[in-house]
Amino acid sequence: MLACIEGPVFYDKCLRSQGFIIIMNNLLRMSLLLFSLAFVNTASANFAEALRLYQAGNYEEAFGMFKRMAEVGYAPAQFNLGVMYYRGYSVAEDHLQGYAWAKLAEGHDETIDKRIAALYHAFTEEGKIKATETAVELAALYGSEELARTLLPTALADEDCEPSVLPVKKTQPMYPRKALQQGHMGSVTVVFDVDPSGRTKNPTILYGPEVFHRTSLDAVTKFRYEPDRPATGVTNKITYEIVYETAGGSGEVRSLNPRLQEQIDALKQSADSGSPADKYMYALSTAAFDHHRPEHHVLNEYLVDAAQQGLPEAQFMVGRNLLFGEGCEVDTPKGMEWLKRSAQLDYAPAQYLLAVKTKDEPDKRRSSMLWLENAADSGHYPSMLELAWMLATNSDEELRDPKRAVKLAEEAAAAFSDKITGWDTLAAAYASDGDFKRAVRYQKKALKQAKKLNWELPELQAHLLRYGDQSAWVEE
Numbered sequence: 164m165l166a167c168i169e170g171p172v173f174y175d176k177c178l179r180s181q182g183f184i185i186i187m188n189n190l191l192r193m194s195l196l197l198f199s200l201a202f203v204n205t206a207s208a209n210f211a212e213a214l215r216l217y218q219a220g221n222y223e224e225a226f227g228m229f230k231r232m233a234e235v236g237y238a239p240a241q242f243n244l245g246v247m248y249y250r251g252y253s254v255a256e257d258h259l260q261g262y263a264w265a266k267l268a269e270g271h272d273e274t275i276d277k278r279i280a281a282l283y284h285a286f287t288e289e290g291k292i293k294a295t296e297t298a299v300e301l302a303a304l305y306g307s308e309e310l311a312r313t314l315l316p317t318a319l320a321d322e323d324c325e326p327s328v329l330p331v332k333k334t335q336p337m338y339p340r341k342a343l344q345q346g347h348m349g350s351v352t353v354v355f356d357v358d359p360s361g362r363t364k365n366p367t368i369l370y371g372p373e374v375f376h377r378t379s380l381d382a383v384t385k386f387r388y389e390p391d392r393p394a395t396g397v398t399n400k401i402t403y404e405i406v407y408e409t410a411g412g413s414g415e416v417r418s419l420n421p422r423l424q425e426q427i428d429a430l431k432q433s434a435d436s437g438s439p440a441d442k443y444m445y446a447l448s449t450a451a452f453d454h455h456r457p458e459h460h461v462l463n464e465y466l467v468d469a470a471q472q473g474l475p476e477a478q479f480m481v482g483r484n485l486l487f488g489e490g491c492e493v494d495t496p497k498g499m500e501w502l503k504r505s506a507q508l509d510y511a512p513a514q515y516l517l518a519v520k521t522k523d524e525p526d527k528r529r530s531s532m533l534w535l536e537n538a539a540d541s542g543h544y545p546s547m548l549e550l551a552w553m554l555a556t557n558s559d560e561e562l563r564d565p566k567r568a569v570k571l572a573e574e575a576a577a578a579f580s581d582k583i584t585g586w587d588t589l590a591a592a593y594a595s596d597g598d599f600k601r602a603v604r605y606q607k608k609a610l611k612q613a614k615k616l617n618w619e620l621p622e623l624q625a626h627l628l629r630y631g632d633q634s635a636w637v638e639e
Contacts, residue, residue: 209439209473210240217243222253228473233264235504236310237471238271242278249282262286262294263301314500315467316484316491318460324488328357328394336382336401342374343405350402350448351379354483354512356395356519356545361388362618363397364584365545369512370447370476375403380580385616396483396516439469443477459490470501475510478502483516506534511543519549532562539571547575548588555588555595556638565596576605582612587623594635602630 213228226247232240242265248254249261262282268275286294303309342349351371356364366383368376379401386399427449434445446465449457463484469477482501485494499520505513518534521527532553538546554568572592576585586609594602606627613620629636 210237211438213240213473214243217247217252222247226253231504232471232473233267234305235314235471236267236305236307237473238268238275240472241265241305242268242275245282258282258286258290259294259297260301263298266298267302267305314497316460316463316481316497317494318463319488319491320460321458321490324459324490327487327493328392328397329389330386331361331389332385332387333399334382334385336375336378336403338403339374339378342372342403346405347372347374348404349375350400351375352398352400352447353379353383354396354398355383357388357393357397359391359393360618360620361390361392362583362620363388365548365581367512367543367545367580369398371401375401384580394487395519396486396512398483398487434465439472439474439477442466442469443474443480446477447480459484461490463490470504473508475505475508475513478505478508479510479513479516482513506537509537509541511538511541511546514538515543515546515549518546522549522553528559528562544575544579544585547571548579548584551575551592552588555592556636558637558639563595565592568592569596583609583616583618583620583623586612587626590626590630591636594630597635599630599633603627606630 210232213225213232216222216228217225226244229240229244229247233244245261245263245265245268246252247261248257248264250256262279265275265279265282269279270276283291283294349372352369353366354369355366358364363383363386366380368379371379382401383399388394388397427445430441430445430448433441442465446462446469449462463481466477466480466484470481478501482498482505484490485498485501487493499517502513502517502520506517514534515538518531518538522531532550535546535550535553539550548571551568551571553562554564554571557563569589569592572585572589576582576589579585586605590602590604590606590609593599593605606623610620610623610627613623626636
């Protein structure tokens with residue numbers, strides 16, 4: 164069925180925000196302070212790493228990584244997966260599957276196209292018919308049209324995107340003195356939940372320079388959103404930007420910082436020719452600077468490209484953008500699929516969001532707890548508290564574990580910025596374990612913190628009354 168031909172050559176070519184502006188006179192040193200990419204999981208998930216594993220002879224891991232990227236439409240991974248099927252590396256040798264996977268990559272690169280054509284012409288006439296049939300069957304699952312229907316965002320202009328939650332009040336953060344003195348600018352994205360009262364819960368830094376973390380978390384804690392519109396996975400981008408007056412003392416303020424624009428242009432240049440991390444960094448760093456960025460659907464293209472190359476952070480952002488309709492149509496099934504792929508690569512924010520979105524479905528409750536377990540093991544505080552709450556208050560006695568709940572809640576509450584949620588969860592854990600004295604103590608601390616922040620949260624008082632009656636809180 165296959166004429167004599169040398170095996171194919173492996174393809175190795177790497178293919179609305181909260182603003183904060185400081186105006187300074189005669190500031191000579193200004194720079195865009197980017198977050199460290201040390202946390203970006205590029206060493207375990209992207210195309211370059213899969214290629215390295217292949218070249219090192221670690222075919223099993225390389226095959227799995229290429230397959231994950233091929234299934235979401237990354238052309239070089241599709242071709243390389245075809246090569247592995249063709250050669251029988253980590254899988255039974257299968258020339259038809261090899262051709263079909265390689266065929267999916269057609270039209271993306273001239274070199275790839277020539278190699279695909281050589282594969283096809285090497286088949287016998289009977290083999291060509293079977294190869295075409297196999298390619299059509301595979302395209303029905305993973306071809307560009309199918310991926311557009313099941314996975315890829317449908318772009319929308321910014322003006323056509325309506326936010327699912329609306330802020331009522333946003334507090335401006337303090338510009339950190341050290342960053343201001345050194346002329347540093349940057350942006351921080353905080354991800355959080357909004358409860359039915361409009362309070363922000365579980366704020367954590369998704370990305371951004373560490374120098375801006377504390378002031379950003381402090382500000383988000385004071386945000387208020389419209390009541391009765393709870394949401395999980397809300398993001399807010401806080402921009403720290405320095406603009407300056409023109410020389411001559413005229414008082415005229417330049418609204419655009421040319422130095423900042425130069426740095427963003429350099430980021431774009433790197434993103435257009437660089438790694439998934441470069442694309443991710445450009446999309447997320449630029450998104451917060453309204454005067455310097457393209458529309459969100461354009462930035463989504465960079466995120467999708469990075470997501471297709473296996474970057475879990477980008478997969479998470481594509482997923483949550485689909486859930487919230489940022490730069491695209493709202494599409495929950497597509498969003499959940501991206502979250503699942505990111506969660507499978509051990510990205511804690513995706514594991515947390517996926518768990519919270521599915522925990523109320525009885526048939527998914529156990530899997531939700533497993534996702535939370537994985538995220539909690541990595542030290543993700545919202546996951547630790549959510550898991551502790553479920554272990555302490557679950558109506559299913561088989562799923563309750565008071566001592567584990569106490570351990571998780573104690574660790575998270577001691578370090579987490581959201582003291583209301585931390586102490587409320589710790590109180591529930593103590594009550595579940597029969598320590599009502601401590602439960603009452605920590606519930607009062609949660610109420611005191613809520614009062615300090617001018618929040619009226621009747622559920623906190625209801626919890627306190629229950630613990631005062633020597634009874635644990637159990638979710639219905």
